[in-house]
Amino acid sequence: MALTALRPEKVLLLECDVLDSREKAPGCRLLRLDLPEMAPRIEAGQFLHIRPAGVLTPYLRRPFSVYDVPASPRGAVDLLFTVIGSGTYALGSLRPGTRASVLGPLGRPFRFASDGAVSVLVAGGIGVAPFPDLAKKLIAAGSVPAKDIRAVLGARSRSLVFCREDFAALGVPCEVGTDDGSEGFHGNAVQLTARVLEGLRGQPVRIYGCGPEPMLRALQKLCVERKISGQLSIDRRMACGLGICRSCVVRVKDPAGPDWHFETVCREGPVFDTETLLW
Amino acid sequence: MAVSVAGIALQNPVLCASGTFGYGVELEPLVRLDRLGGLVGKTVTAEPRRGNAPPRTFETPAGMLNSIGLENPGIESYCEEILPRLRGRAFRVFANVAGEDARSFARLVSRLDRAGGVDGIELNLSCPNVAGGLDFSTDARLAREVVAACRAETRVPLFAKLTPNVTDPAPIAVAAREGGADGLTCVNTVLGMAVDWRRRASRLSARHAGLSGPAIRPIALRVVDQVRRAVGGPILAAGGIATAEDALEFLVAGASAVQVGTASFVEITAPERVAADLPALLASAGVGDVNDLIGTLPKD
Known part of the structure; x- marks a missing residue:
């Protein structure tokens, strides 16, 4: 620990x-x-x-x-x-x-770099919450121009798609998908991300994800399959928020060797790399 | 505000409870450790432990359930890396250990004795979250055996941490004192459970878990009263203490000092706030010395 x-x-x-x-x-x-x-x-x-x-x-x-x-x-x-x-x-x-x-x-914030990669922000439902601020800071830091950011918003239904207007105000292209097809792409956020990636073929990409755990697990799989570097912001029940109570642990691969250890979402997270997170 | 507990001089009667404050040092400067009477570290075992699978905690009315499972870095890491960082401070250092049997408890105590820098040792006889963990404080004979084995290894004051999950805590308290405990910590968590009826599953990966927080304060107070009447002090009280008012209830009931526990998860500065609030609260009742208040509740 x-x-x-x-x-x-x-x-x-x-x-x-x-x-x-x-x-x-x-x-x-x-x-x-x-x-x-x-x-x-x-x-x-x-x-x-x-x-x-x-x-x-x-x-x-x-x-x-x-x-x-x-x-x-x-x-x-x-x-x-x-x-x-x-x-x-x-x-x-x-x-x-x-x-x-x-x-x-x-918690540990998202990491970003000005290396020319397209930043794809993949949100499921209320998981969109940290992304308008991330997009704003990516742009403000001069790291990533708005045109090199994509917001991918998935939700169960049209009324649960939040923050479209925030990305529009920042000039960030936004794709919407709904499980019931009531708006945009008919399918989930990860299926929509796969489509967005098709359109970015040949360009380096960095993925940021936040949303329900099943979605993030699917997004992690997509990142690993396509060898894309990804950061996932995850949510766990927590008490203290300071790494003390040990409530919000997730399994993370050891830096060397096949073993794993627990890290707290509140302290070592909430942002984890797709390569090391074992859930 | 100074009190003496089993010969340990505390600058005030407020400690943090084991498992609710880590090892303290990792929280500075967000917390001001030097304002505490004492710091009780998270339970340490012989080997490092990963603890239980999540989910490990669940909120309940005015409290929470936990089944962390004694996640800790192990006694060697504690002695080598953590204890040196606690030396020479204004607060007193209490280690808390848990073993699988009397011998392993004794080995842990012996290691702490050798390491030095520990003012008191709390024996976690009552962690509900590991297999067999509760046994030592639900059985008077086992409690006596464990404490006696530890006593043989050190002259550092020993405190047996008791469970509230028994019909009568008095015989266990008596046995722990007979085994050589200098004091008793009352209480560990109350066994509880939470169920997600939609999933037909426990809310926690462990079926049963320990309840803590203000919800259990009346239970803790009752146990302190029973133990005080059975064996007297010194008693370290724990169980839902979150304010100076709470602390004084326990001191009047016979505790020599209090431990602030789950309240630290809500407000990490709760222990230092309780300590800071005590003088004015005592003054408001015309009490000049906190020692004049301890154990003033009539025994019958």
Whole structure:
């Protein structure tokens, strides 16, 4: 068990004001928090671990990818999540004037390089949450021009396709696929990715994935088969967010030899390389 | 705020509970360890352990279930890499160990004794998450045997960590003291379970798991009371303690110091906050010295 990777000096634990809370799409909440100290520290792919301030239930924090660090209002951080249980319900019920307790930024961010590769961001449902910020930072860092990014959004149905407009605003080409064929390509995100890759034949590609585990496993298989370097942002039930409670472990290949070890999604993740992740 | 527990001088009566704070040092400077009375490390075993397959935890009302399975780097790594980083600090260092039988417990204690730099040793007689783990503190004879074997290896104060999962904790507490324990830690987690009815499956890879958090605080308090009345102190209390108010309940009930556990998963600075809040809270009740409060609950 590695005692490395976390940089506690970069992590803050604080209470903050809720600036805004609204329904971005049916069942999908956008929560805007006032985090002027934390905002500049956030790297694309990191997450915040939050809970309503001053309550006993829900007891544990919930981890959410950072969806946006908007230029205005300064210091705001936006999180995007779907309401699925009592924890997300309570957090979705926070309103301006209430307070949240926030721990972050946590986890290892996405890595990127300006090597001319096309960055394909593959999202399943609410797994799209970290990608508008990643696209923005890829472009802002001068690493990757918008035309060399593709957003591939898969969802069960049209109403569950989130964030198209964010990619449009960034000038990032966006492909949509739905399981029921109600919008775009009729099929899942990974099938759609295979089609997008056909169109990019001959160009170096880097894949970023985030979404439900079955989708990510299929995406990992695709990456391995096509010998494409990929990074997957994965989600696991977690308690502390700091690698201490050892809840959110996944199996990762040892650097040398055939064996494996556990790494925590909160601390060594949430972003893992497709080559080493064994689940 | 200073207290003495089995001859160990603590700058205040607040420790972190085993398994809820890692080994402490990896969290600095996010946490300020030097504000704690003591730091109890995560359970260490003879060999490194990967622990159980996930899922390992599940949230419950005002608490959580865990079945981590004693994931740890092993006693050698603990003694060589972690203990040296804890030397010379303001807090006292408590190691926590678990063995498979009295002999393996004794070997772990002997290794710690040789390593030095450990102010107290907590014997995890009651981890519910490994095969047979609960046996040592549900059986008075076994508890006595394990503690006695460890006692023979060291003069460092020993604390037996007891389970609440028995009809009566008093005979186990008596046996642990007879075996030579200097103090008792009450309590480990309460056995529980969560089921996903749609999948017809347990929520955790292990069928049963340990419940912790504020949900078990009344149980912990009851066990502290029973143990105090059976054998007296010193007692280290653990079980859902998250605030200075909680801590003082346990001190009044007879604990000499408290351990903040699951609350650290919610707020990693919970132990130092509890310690920081104590003086003002005591002052508000006109208590100048925390020692004047310890064990002031009438025994009957």
